[in-house]
Amino acid sequence: MNSKLIFGIAKSLLLARWRQTLVAAVGVTFSIAMFITLLSFMNGLNDLLDGLILNRTPHVRLYNEIKPTLDQPVNVSAEFNDSYNFIQSVKSGISRQEIYNSGPIMEAVKADARVLGAAPKLTAQVFFNEGTIDITGVINGVDVEEENRLFNFQDYVTAGTALDAKNVANSIILGKGLADILVADIGDVVQVTTVQGERFPLKVVGYFQSGIQEIDKVQSYASIGTTQKLLGKPNNYITDIQVKLHDLAMAPAVAKEFRQVFNVDAEDIQTANSQFETGSSVRSLISYSVGITLLIVAGFGIFNILNMMIYEKMDSIAILKATGFSGRDVNRVFLVIALSIGFFGGMVGLLAGFGFSVIIDNIPFNTAALPTITTYPVNYSLVFYVIGGIFSLITTYLAGFFPARKASKVDPVEIIRGK
């Protein structure tokens, strides 16, 4: 209809009270900026913490668990089908950790369209010998190239080169904590005793730092071949297949399927790391609620200022109505006022929020536990800006709704007579 006129009137009313308008808009700006900054920072932290675990955790892990058979022979036997069978002192049978048929399973897994890649792994429990002391540790035999590709292995090798574990014969990458205990520099040789009692010298080609000290004190990495040799196993012996999917959310379904198809144990990342999901969602929840609280406060600011403005502009409203503007026109004028405060305040807020995020992103943040991080983490997701923008409009609309309705109901006769 007559939008240009409505906008023109709204603009004049706004500019006539620009100081109040500014205060209202600054309220919105501030809350939107905080909202954006908080969400970007919190989510940056979330990504960082999740990445700490999730990036290098397989989405689905295939393995053989040593456990007692669920179907004990007496239960299977037809003869005792109808009876209650009490079995005591059940023990795990002679089962192997090895994944049978690992080769064909690897092929089949890699051929699956949902799978980004699969890397074999085997673990060996060993003792590191330092003088007269034995320190327990674990050597993970990995395919270094695949490990790099799928699980960013090289990011955590803080000294030396990850690929040397493959290229140098009988080599090992020690956890930083473990290396410190062993006083082993790069190029040194450490002595390792396997569970079977055999002793091997291994050359240290790198340190590795996961960001979690407990892990770094125990874990170390070697090539598959080296680890198989250590254990005295043939070159098809592996204990784990680590699968990375295109879509993390599919992990539980895929794990369930693989468990049945390949007749192995399969664990999905959600089950293995449920606590991280919880942490992330709680952090997101906190930032959303703080942001929305700020917006609601800003909304009340707008509500107050509009109410005040309507009180002051009673005469103007009465005049507009007397000269032919309908209640609806007046209503629209005040809604436009509210929404422009929301729109401009919100826009500036989005820009300011982006600015603050950039500043945070440039503040140095060095921690020994996180070798790849140099500044505070920030997530620049567009989603936060969209939500922030929409919320600023919704809040200001709601804040303007009742004052605008009040304005539209002003009875001009009452005002004009009252003079």
Add this chain to the structure above:
Amino acid sequence: MGDIILEARHIHKQFHDPVTVQVLTDITFSISKGEFVSVIGKSGCGKSTLLYILSTMDTDYEGELLIDQEPMTQKTDAELARIRNAKIGFVFQFHYLLNEFTVLRNVMLPGLKLNQHSEQEVEHRAMERLKMLGIDHLAQKMAYRISGGEKQRVAIARALINDPHIIMGDEPTGNLDNRNSDMVFDIFKQLAEEHNQTLLIVTHDQSFAQNTGRIIEMEDGRIVRQ
């Protein structure tokens, strides 16, 4: 006389707070095109109340009101607003201009609302009317920066912007000194005589009323002479 522009039929009005008071009783009269009518009566006799009803701003009454031979009862808020906009020009005692706008813009607003002419044309018409009232030099001033007499002339220019069927005024000179009152009266007179403009002006200024074409006299909510 010519066409009937405004007709009131048996209008009654009561106020209910706190006790019921009968303010208008059986008001019946009509105004034809080109008439210059004044309404006089003692303070409190119901002149303003009547004018608010005739201007369609007050819809809480009994009886019938016809503007341009069209009944105003049963019309919605938006329809009445449209009629006020297109057919009625209003001048108040306290020159109610919008302080946020310039003089020119104040005059233009009802014209822009009517949306029958382009913005340039509305501006041109507004300037014409300001010129006619001798205040075109004030066009770009903010409305609150001009004197009371000037404000009242701006209000008249605004009332004229849409070529209304009738101009209503509620004691438009009541707040002005003699010189300005005379000037406003002369303007009304000129509008009536030269432009055949219909006018209905409430006043308690006897000399003002004596010079109009027709006097409606009220007493205690009734018309006692017309």
